Amino acid sequence: MTTDALLGGHDLTLHRFPLEQKNRSLQAWDAADEYLINYVLEHHNQAQRILVLNDNFGALTCALKVMSVSERHITNVNDSYVSHQACEYNLANNQINDSAVTYLDSLSEYPHNIDLILIKIPKNAGFLAHQLALLSSLTSETKVIASGKVKEIHSSTLKSFNHFLSEPTTSLAVKKARLIFSKTTAKPVASKFPVSWPLEKTEFTLTNHANVFSRDSLDIGARFFMNYLPQGKKPFKVIDLGCGNGVIGLISLDKMPNAQVTFVDESAMAVASAKENITLNLPDALERCHFVQNDCLSDFTADSADLVLCNPPFHQAQAITDHIAWQMFVQAKQVLKKGGELRIIGNRHLDYQDKLNRLFGNCKVIGNNKKFTVLSSMLRG
Template identity: 70%
Template sequence: MHPQFSEKNRTMTTEAVLANHPFILHRFPLEQKNRSLQAWDAADEYLLDHITSEYPNAQSVLILNDSFGALCCATSIIYAKEQVLPSLFFVSDSFVSKAACQHNLIENQLPSEHVTFLDSLANLPTEIDLVLIKIPKNAGFLQYQLSLLSHLPADIPVIAAGKAKEIHTSTLKSFNHFLSEPKTSLAVKKSRLIFSNTTAKPVASKFPASWALENTDFTLFNHANVFSRDSLDIGARFFLNYLPAGKKPLKVIDLGCGNGVIGLQVLNRMPNSKVTFVDESAMAVASAQQNVSHNLPTRLTDCQFIHNDCLTDFAPNSADLVLCNPPFHQAQAITDHIAWQMFLQAKHTLRNGGELRIIGNRHLDYQDKLQRLFGNCKVLGNNKKFTVLSVIKRS
């Protein structure tokens, strides 16, 4: 065990009691340094207590946006009847959330055969007794998910949970637009529930959205849960000024690709390149693939599109260049562990002499971190908000 991950600290942050049942729940990735972040929250507790008392007999449950499997594990126990587990449908856009749920089922000695794992673009099952939703941070993504629920049969209870401060009037309007008129609970531990029902009145989704990429002939398509889905974000706009060009046959990875605009421009500027698009969001990977297919269809054979936890399980010494705009949050938690994971795995994946090129907010001080990890770091450019850095892997 890593010395920073003491057994005492691990126990303090993984032992949960949900709906009067004890669980061991790990937040992913396991290697992150901040073990004080829990794999469940007060909204999970509130939601599970409510369904235990009000919906004791559900046997087919649809669960959306369960961050680390807390709801999946708890409902497995709540709705177990004579050692027969319920049918659960776990729907997530996140590769990490799915991996965490699978790990936590095993950790709690629960089989996974009763759980059907679906990504965010899959068709939803129709034979459902109950729908549980953790309200996502992205309002457009919530609207997309509610539009899917509007196509289900009528009168299925839908119960959503989230932090009280993040449930706005606009949130309730979204429920009312796609489902029945919502009601809300009292706030408990700064969390709140929303109660609604399906109405069998389908409402179409406005996603994927599309827009013209400035200074190009490209049109970009963005699914609902992709960052900056309506226009080019300012970080990507600045990073585009520092992308490679030329005829070298480089193997390039667009890490945390989002809609794939960075990799798309690499393909456009480097006719002999091969680009791998990687993101832990299924919608991001699908958006990147659609954007290459629409804008540079002849280059599809030079691309791979991979839904993954950063560069986990990538072959060592297999890439010439990794391009990345690292996130500094995971859901609502501010954390740098994803950036560190990206840097470490990029070093493992790059060949000797290969380059990691990133853009980051200037206040994050990636320059010092990369200098310590790679032994070198060069500033390629900066403005008031962002800096572009380059490091070389040396043997």
């Protein structure tokens, strides 16, 4: 999806990633981006070293670079592989020099030599709290400006800012978006992440970083899916696609002692959690594992996997959409060997069965309850 945006007094052509997604109602920037950029242009346009957190598709980074009257350094921190891809693409597409842009993932230490900190408020409140905890150790009196839709900024959001930073204030709402103003204190407050908890009905313990789905307990979809995972001694090449904390791949390694499992997620924190969980629970199986942060199965070798296991998301950031699930299914078909299987779990109302029937020519229900259905499609020769 391509959108033309006026940000910071400059026209930008911005692309939402993945480029192949067809939902024309989704754009690569929103009113919260616009509000934040306009405020910076008016009040902080001389800031030279800016830390930007959670810039979904690069709108903030692009605007900050074209607004600058001199060379400005941007440190772009994101948990999302796709977001970094989008930012790099949009900078190049708008012919913006990216030589003074540094990309860090969500597990990296923040730089201390910063003039201004900008935050796009993430959907995950725990992830925001973790980021604020990291900011609490930075140099005192560095200004922090966060932006989000009014409906996303709750009293708990302000409490979180107040807990980790100096007393926050808020702006008036503009186009259903709002800003939060605060400052760093140089008084570090520890993050509670990563968290650990025992995996029910097993001897395993799971560790989750802050931005991993269902970080405090096993999510109900994964719990149901665990009842329908393959087992046996065949030397299958398995992909845990959208692996999250890696629980599905972990159980698969335990049930399939000769399998090789590749854990794939676009979240850096998810891939790190998966690796830590295998290291903690099945250290002898590490040599049978690969851990990849990626945009689904983009650039994976065709005809290379026997089995793809997947619990697909139905949202991207705050947007509800099925295009990621469809991308996962299409790419799984490309990666599977003849006779290979895609096995997924999904909410029953999402009608993945119809999608898989159209794509593979077959789809079998192998388990369901009132909320979820487990489906299997085979790649026939």
